[in-house]
Amino acid sequence: xxxxxxxxxxxxxxxxxxxxxxxxxxxxxxxxxxxxxxxxxxxxxxxxxxxxxxxxxxxxxxxxxxxxxxxxxxxxxxxxxxxxxxxxxxxxxxxxxxxxxxxxxxxxxxxxxxxxxxxxxxxxxx
Numbered sequence: 001x002x003x004x005x006x007x008x009x010x011x012x013x014x015x016x017x018x019x020x021x022x023x024x025x026x027x028x029x030x031x032x033x034x035x036x037x038x039x040x041x042x043x044x045x046x047x048x049x050x051x052x053x054x055x056x057x058x059x060x061x062x063x064x065x066x067x068x069x070x071x072x073x074x075x076x077x078x079x080x081x082x083x084x085x086x087x088x089x090x091x092x093x094x095x096x097x098x099x100x101x102x103x104x105x106x107x108x109x110x111x112x113x114x115x116x117x118x119x120x121x122x123x124x125x126x
Contacts, residue, residue: 006080007073011051015070017058023065031063034071041078044085046117046124048074054113086123094121 035057042049051074059067102114118126 001072001075001079004072004076004079007076008080010048010074010077011055011070012073015066017055017067017070019059019062021064021066026063026065026068028061028063031068031071032060034068034075035060038071038074045078046086047081047084048078050115054115058111092121096120 035052038048038052039057042052051070056067056071056074097119098116100114100116102112104112116126117124
């Protein structure tokens with residue numbers, strides 16, 4: 001994907017995902033491998049976590065061409081934002097903060113989308 005154009009966002013907000021989206025199915029092993037590699041990056045790239053965890057990883061065993069295109073979109077986004085990331089360093093204040101949110105409105109398959117974030121000091125760790 002070296003010759004692909006970069007994109008400024010990690011996910012198309014107008015796209016709705018489902019198991020039966022009308023596109024042809026892709027090789028599940030390749031899709032799982034791509035999602036697994038991208039999940040590895042989320043330790044220092046939390047900007048891709050939402051798209052990966054709450055949308056694309058739901059379709060690990062029924063991936064279609066639409067899902068693969070969106071996963072490749074994340075790769076194109078990473079290519080354009082290669083200098084982004086979380087840098088961890090020593091912090092004087094060790095204060096635990098937590099945040100959470102959920103959404104029922106954006107799910108066509110009636111599964112809720114929820115998320116959380118834990119910070120220790122000034123950095124997110126989960």
